[in-house]
Amino acid sequence: MTETPKLTLDFKGLLCPMPVVKIAQAIKQVQVGELIEAIATDPGVMADIPAWARSTGHELVTLEKQDKIFKFVVKRLK
């Protein structure tokens, strides 16, 4: 069964590093094991979100481009 994100965030129009800043704030609002789903328009998230997940120890579940929108899901691991 697919897990349902606890939070869904819209970062459209935000330029890097703001999507990373916002996701870092949001991760504290969910419990360990819960998911956050977000969409953004800045292509910088394609590099910055995976790097953020690696350096902070959270899981990047998916990251995909749909037309001009970047959609990603992260899981809080600690």
Add this chain to the structure above:
Amino acid sequence: MTETIELALKTLEAQLNQPLETALEACARCGICAEACHYYRAEPKVEHIPAYRAEQLRNVYRYEHDFISRLFPVWTRAKKLDETTLANLTEIAFSQCTLCRRCTVNCPLGVDTPLMMRAIRAMATAGGTAPEILVMLADAAIEKGNDPSFYKEMFLEQIADMEKQLRDITGDENATIPVEKQGAKILYVPLAGAHTILPPAVVFNAAKEDWTLSIFEASNYGVFLADVNRAKQVAKRIVDEANRLGVEEIVISECGHAYSCYRWDVPNWFAGQFDFKVRSLIEVLAGYISDGKIKVDPTGIPGSVTYHDSCNLARNGGLLEEPRYVLKSIVRDFREMTPNKAEALCCGGGGGIVALAEYAERRIAAGKPKADQIKSTGARTVVAACENCRLQIGDLNEHYNLNIHVTALTDLVVQAMRLPKPLPGMEAEHLFEGEQVEAPR
């Protein structure tokens, strides 16, 4: 003594060199710095006087270095560093000073208060009290350098999409965005995201420049933390790329702190491994226009335009005339803010504060003098050649109802190149919305 305090004090000691010791010893307490500071101008209270802020570190320094102060601290207001004092210092250095150095250039003794604020930032970073967002952003950038393979493919896909856009805008089927081109003359270092890649790509192609991108961006959050170790790790990615590709020159995107970092700090950090000329994109634009390498319409921008001097580029970088030369080459109605150039007021968004949501209210309040300056020019377009400044002025626009359009210098130059299509978001009807302007001739 806790580990936090031990690390903070050790970091203070490690930083003590002649400039910092001079700053810690030399203040005459004249108070001239007060009016120089945008925080004080916005809200005149003692905590917003640069000398007062510096005094909080001096109190700790005196306790550590002055025998009398250690024996009778009450006589000299000396203070033993403890957790509360470090928390207070951290708050001051990260939220009440944007490191703009306007106080320094207005100080009769040249006391470098931002140098002391940097010393505190370094102490806080070592002690673990620095804002975690800045630490996280610096660490994420280091991670990108450690293993770029996890995003390189996506980056190249993004560049391929941008190249299509570039060809569409310029009408030039041969326009390219080279990545990691061996032996290119210029390594252009953008910020993350298309907005700092596509407009310069238009310009570089028009000028027939021999240029390349790497996969790394210019931002360096280690600089905001005053953490030389982290800052060097972030910068090393660009240094290594420049050496690997064998470029002659590094051109930094419209970004204040990155220009300052690569122009002034990196040549010292990597002495012997860094033999590159470093220029800001602003200088490159001015050069292309003066040499006729790009054609711009001198009446291409019909609306009223003002320019915000980023502190890192103008006061601390010396880029005073180049942006004005560019703007006067394309703008019909250019209006200066007062004061400007080396005396320009900080917008309130420097020093990494735009990334710190917890200080947003303070940041917007401190930007009031800049908002007032913008308002008095009556200009409808504000050009800022720094990403942090643009974010801050965008927020000021919203908060103080300035009714302006905030843009980068390169975007405006591209607009004046009169290409087949405009950049996304730079359509004339959007740029000059609500303004009575003559149509471009």
